[in-house]
Amino acid sequence: MIRAEGLRRTFKAGRETIEAVRDVSFDVATGELLALLGPNGAGKSTTLRMLTTLLPPTAGSVHIAGHDAAREPGRVRDAIGYVGQKNASGENHRIRDELITQGRCYGLKRRDAQRRADEVLETLGISDMAARVPGTLSGGQRRRVDIALGLVHNPSVLFLDEPSTGLDPDSRAGLWAQIQRLRREHRITILLTTHHLDEADRMAERIVIVDQGRVIANGTADTLKADLAGDWLHVTVPAADAARAAGLADLMAGVSDVTTEGRTVNVRIADADAALPAYLRLLDHDSIRVTRASVRRPSLDDVFINLTGLRLEESGDAHEATTDEPTGATHA
Amino acid sequence: MPKLIRDTATVFSREITPELRSPVSIVLAMGQPLLFLVLFGSMLVGTGADLGTGTGDVWQWFVPGILVMMCLMGPLSAGHSMLGELNGGQMERFLVTPISRTAIILGRTGKDTVTLFAQAVLIAATAIGLGMRLHLPGALATMVLLTVMAVGLSALSYVLAIASRPSGNLFWIVTQMLIFPIMLLSGILLPVDAGPGWLSAVAAINPVTFIVDGARALFTGDFLSASVLSGAIAAVAIAAIGLILSTRAMKRGI
Numbered sequence: 395m396i397r398a399e400g401l402r403r404t405f406k407a408g409r410e411t412i413e414a415v416r417d418v419s420f421d422v423a424t425g426e427l428l429a430l431l432g433p434n435g436a437g438k439s440t441t442l443r444m445l446t447t448l449l450p451p452t453a454g455s456v457h458i459a460g461h462d463a464a465r466e467p468g469r470v471r472d473a474i475g476y477v478g479q480k481n482a483s484g485e486n487h488r489i490r491d492e493l494i495t496q497g498r499c500y501g502l503k504r505r506d507a508q509r510r511a512d513e514v515l516e517t518l519g520i521s522d523m524a525a526r527v528p529g530t531l532s533g534g535q536r537r538r539v540d541i542a543l544g545l546v547h548n549p550s551v552l553f554l555d556e557p558s559t560g561l562d563p564d565s566r567a568g569l570w571a572q573i574q575r576l577r578r579e580h581r582i583t584i585l586l587t588t589h590h591l592d593e594a595d596r597m598a599e600r601i602v603i604v605d606q607g608r609v610i611a612n613g614t615a616d617t618l619k620a621d622l623a624g625d626w627l628h629v630t631v632p633a634a635d636a637a638r639a640a641g642l643a644d645l646m647a648g649v650s651d652v653t654t655e656g657r658t659v660n661v662r663i664a665d666a667d668a669a670l671p672a673y674l675r676l677l678d679h680d681s682i683r684v685t686r687a688s689v690r691r692p693s694l695d696d697v698f699i700n701l702t703g704l705r706l707e708e709s710g711d712a713h714e715a716t717t718d719e720p721t722g723a724t725h726a
Numbered sequence: 727m728p729k730l731i732r733d734t735a736t737v738f739s740r741e742i743t744p745e746l747r748s749p750v751s752i753v754l755a756m757g758q759p760l761l762f763l764v765l766f767g768s769m770l771v772g773t774g775a776d777l778g779t780g781t782g783d784v785w786q787w788f789v790p791g792i793l794v795m796m797c798l799m800g801p802l803s804a805g806h807s808m809l810g811e812l813n814g815g816q817m818e819r820f821l822v823t824p825i826s827r828t829a830i831i832l833g834r835t836g837k838d839t840v841t842l843f844a845q846a847v848l849i850a851a852t853a854i855g856l857g858m859r860l861h862l863p864g865a866l867a868t869m870v871l872l873t874v875m876a877v878g879l880s881a882l883s884y885v886l887a888i889a890s891r892p893s894g895n896l897f898w899i900v901t902q903m904l905i906f907p908i909m910l911l912s913g914i915l916l917p918v919d920a921g922p923g924w925l926s927a928v929a930a931i932n933p934v935t936f937i938v939d940g941a942r943a944l945f946t947g948d949f950l951s952a953s954v955l956s957g958a959i960a961a962v963a964i965a966a967i968g969l970i971l972s973t974r975a976m977k978r979g980i
Contacts, residue, residue: 472824487743
């Protein structure tokens, strides 16, 4: 449904040429929900702007619903809905008026635009706000208006740029309930960017991670975690035995990293659930007394740190983080 | 219906709806020209000055100037509102839809022009209340001339708004530095001839001067005056330049 091939975009800033997007390619199948992740400045928004015809690519091509965005931008625009980061409804305009205008922009007749406006107001549970201007709404309500604007013309593809940023947990949950319903009932294809990795983890069928203008990972959350982060085993042993325990861990199959922190040995290993009993037997055989043992599944955050050396935080700021230490591990 | 016309109607209708829902805003937006009309105009009439308009009275000399002033001020708020929508998500939202880019400018310009027309009627009505004699065909012809200029000025304010993103500083610098000199050097408030020679020389290259002179001639019903022709040429030129630049800016992408 969406095909991005070799997308590249440069900007001129004075004499310098900034490469916002260097090489981005991916496909999104019909009905799929794909999350596009990356640190700030990775090129997500520029990519999204190229996919939605707002920005012509310097090189590469975009096809949406079978139409080339460069040759048939009108066809692509007909097929897509876009919810940007900023509020889309005009400050002086009533919500329902804006929805009708939006429908008219897509060529709906006035009567049809009115009917669709009322339908999306109903779908998103904001019918009561129809006659209000955006300034009188809460952040969550405004966001729902933005999404309603993106849905008026029943798009087959929906782009959401940071849909849940700035929302409280209740509003976020409500928003996601709406998104899941749209997918269930209309099989709508969705591409979204988010800073909430837990959302991407739970909701997206596939995740594409971009960094410095390139795609650096593309797969399901589970494959990315298994391939790029690996599980963690943590065992606590007497301090004197820690080095020996670490040495034993190195002998096991599927180990990619072993560190010790005082009495704790951290082992990065594939399929930690199966590896833990084997490791415990190995330690027991060498008479090392284990006092605690735990398995930690990696989060998308771990994948992210492994790939980019950066941590994606909710605030949207990317901070330096070391790549080889387990973070936030709880030793049960 | 051709797409361009339908899209222009869509944009026009979006922009005019808030005004229609609270028509008071149209009156509030014309506060400054109204103040000049009532306060400055009354004083000017009181001086009993001979403003060389031949058949007309002082009000008939002064009101066309105030109408031009309104056409210079109106596009400021239009450009300002567009700047807000460029920096907010509204303009982006429209650009993702298949709506014609040209229609976005034409629809907004149309709304600005209709608003100015309504304000001009109010100004004229107020002036009649203050004692102006009305030459109806002349007044209508003046409106047509000023409408053409208003289309151009409103389109130019959109070009400026687009060029001023995202800070908007350029918009304010240019408008603050241009509007008042243009106004004062077009003889809106007082005749330019009363000033020194260099001032008349500058005024003579100000396109708005031609429009003010043309509007004054038309307003008294002097349709055959040479200044009507030069005023019309200046107005059409402003409109053409404004529309060409603004649709080009819009198509180039934002």
